[in-house]
Amino acid sequence: MASYSTNEFKGGLKVMLDGDPCAIVENEFVKPGKGQAFNRVKLRNLITGRVWERTFKSGESLEGADVVDLEMEYLYNDGDMWYFMKTDGSFEQYAVEKKALGDTAKWLKEQVAYTVTLWNDNAISVTPPNFIELEVVETDPGLKGDTAQGGSKPATLSSGAVVRVPLFINQGEVLKVDTRSGEYVSRA
Amino acid sequence: MATDWRPTASIETLRQRARLLAAVRAFFAERGVLEVETPVLGHGGSTDVHLASLSLEATTPAGRERLWLQTSPEFHMKRLLAAGSGPIFQLARSFRDGEVGSRHNIEFTMLEWYRPGFSLDELIEETVALIHQVLGSALGGEAGPLRRRRYRELFREGLGLDPFSVDLAELRRLAGERGGLDMRDAERDGCLDLLMSLAIEPTLGHEGVDVVVDYPASQAALARRHRDPEDGEWVASRFEVYLAGLELANGYDELTEADEQRARFAEDNAVRRRLGLPAVDVDRRLLAALEHGMPAGSGVALGIDRLIQLALGKTSVAEVMAFATPRC
Numbered sequence: 001m002a003s004y005s006t007n008e009f010k011g012g013l014k015v016m017l018d019g020d021p022c023a024i025v026e027n028e029f030v031k032p033g034k035g036q037a038f039n040r041v042k043l044r045n046l047i048t049g050r051v052w053e054r055t056f057k058s059g060e061s062l063e064g065a066d067v068v069d070l071e072m073e074y075l076y077n078d079g080d081m082w083y084f085m086k087t088d089g090s091f092e093q094y095a096v097e098k099k100a101l102g103d104t105a106k107w108l109k110e111q112v113a114y115t116v117t118l119w120n121d122n123a124i125s126v127t128p129p130n131f132i133e134l135e136v137v138e139t140d141p142g143l144k145g146d147t148a149q150g151g152s153k154p155a156t157l158s159s160g161a162v163v164r165v166p167l168f169i170n171q172g173e174v175l176k177v178d179t180r181s182g183e184y185v186s187r188a
Numbered sequence: 189m190a191t192d193w194r195p196t197a198s199i200e201t202l203r204q205r206a207r208l209l210a211a212v213r214a215f216f217a218e219r220g221v222l223e224v225e226t227p228v229l230g231h232g233g234s235t236d237v238h239l240a241s242l243s244l245e246a247t248t249p250a251g252r253e254r255l256w257l258q259t260s261p262e263f264h265m266k267r268l269l270a271a272g273s274g275p276i277f278q279l280a281r282s283f284r285d286g287e288v289g290s291r292h293n294i295e296f297t298m299l300e301w302y303r304p305g306f307s308l309d310e311l312i313e314e315t316v317a318l319i320h321q322v323l324g325s326a327l328g329g330e331a332g333p334l335r336r337r338r339y340r341e342l343f344r345e346g347l348g349l350d351p352f353s354v355d356l357a358e359l360r361r362l363a364g365e366r367g368g369l370d371m372r373d374a375e376r377d378g379c380l381d382l383l384m385s386l387a388i389e390p391t392l393g394h395e396g397v398d399v400v401v402d403y404p405a406s407q408a409a410l411a412r413r414h415r416d417p418e419d420g421e422w423v424a425s426r427f428e429v430y431l432a433g434l435e436l437a438n439g440y441d442e443l444t445e446a447d448e449q450r451a452r453f454a455e456d457n458a459v460r461r462r463l464g465l466p467a468v469d470v471d472r473r474l475l476a477a478l479e480h481g482m483p484a485g486s487g488v489a490l491g492i493d494r495l496i497q498l499a500l501g502k503t504s505v506a507e508v509m510a511f512a513t514p515r516c
Contacts, residue, residue: 034238055368
């Protein structure tokens with residue numbers, strides 16, 4: 001893998017730090033009036049999701065990380081592993097651990113495409129699409145005629161996520177939800 | 189993807205920038221300081237270990253020659269002083285390789301001026317007056333009161349250590365911890381620079397204009413040195429001006445001795461060789477001018493892009509430049 005010097009650091013670049021693959025979030029060149037230059041770098045650890053702030057002497061370099069994002073369809077789980085399949089027609093499957101799945105667990109729906117991040121060909125994280133359509137499996141009965149007023153109630157979706165929905169929504173309806181904010185968007 | 193041909197500053201910002209530059213010129217005209225223009229290229233460059241100079245080869249009457257893009261207009265302006273120009277100022281394009289970020293651009297505009305006969309204190313006063321004038325011309329903004337901060341006081345208050353006497357091992361440990369990097373073989377000034385950038389600079393200039401004085405003698409660059417009245421420690425006769433956590437200006441009680449200047453150039457190039465950095469051609473004509481005699485006085489370099497950024501409430505220098513380096 002190539003290595004990258006501080007002046008090549010830019011948002012999104014994947015590098016190795018302390019043995020973990022990281023994505024550079026921000027790179028700020030700092031230099032006192034007449035002194036040595038440094039780079040103040042924010043990196044997101046791709047395994048833990050935590051953001052690290054580190055300082056490098058300008059010109060230092062880091063090893064690149066073999067990280068790729070691939071589109072894969074969710075197939076099923078056996079309670080131990082979650083299985084995804086590449087959408088490039090190769091039918092190649094990847095098993096994902098619960099730890100790597102993280103919060104995406106509550107947005108899973110069969111045959112929907114997710115972004116699976118692989119490091120050295122192992123899945124380390126799964127990102128859901130920004131919007132997903134899911135069925136309401138449980139909520140209080142809808143209030144007739146109440147289509148314009150404010151007010152909301154919790155609804156449990158088929159994937160397990162609980163979102164706030166307007167009072168007029170009924171069990172069995174399919175909703176469009178924003179997975180980034182966890183908010184109801186509209187009826188599907 | 190569409191090619192980003194558009195300016196990094198809005199046309200409205202460029203209009204405001206032009207107005208602020210006119211205010212700068214009016215400030216100096218009123219004070220009888222002559223505007224000059226000196227070359228961007230020179231036969232010599234800055235030997236400063238922490239500045240990376242750009243150079244090019246040009247065909248001149250002397251044949252193929254290496255010429256250096258100036259990191260500031262200092263050497264040429266000092267030669268004008270030695271030739272009897274009197275007080276001068278310049279809005280000069282300057283170049284520093286590798287410096288790109290929200291506060292830096294490889295090519296930038298330096299407002300530099302020299303005041304023969306001025307003490308460092310007189311120049312500090314004039315620098316702060318200029319900053320007030322520029323901020324006042326935009327939005328009626330105000331910079332707040334001037335505070336003088338001694339370098340060692342800042343370290344004592346902010347970090348609980350004396351930068352001149354602290355044990356090197358302790359300093360390395362602290363700098364490494366603060367920055368999250370290995371500083372075990374770092375030099376004293378490297379550790380102090382890091383702590384200054386990370387722990388002290390961000391706290392400066394929030395209640396007014398902070399002027400930092402009495403830097404360690406090892407960070408004198410082209411300034412004279414004097415003894416600290418407290419314990420006789422050698423300190424550099426220079427100042428830096430901070431506003432809103434940004435370093436705006438660097439002023440010197442200018443070194444005028446040719447021999448001392450020659451020795452510092454040689455020392456810089458020796459350090460460059462040791463660190464595996466390219467040596468920079470020494471400006472022989474500056475040394476000759478100093479031998480001829482340059483009037484004693486003070487000079488200051490101010491990053492005008494940063495001052496305009498603050499005056500217009502922008503968050504990066506790119507937003508006040510027509511085309512910042514990534515889009516030039």
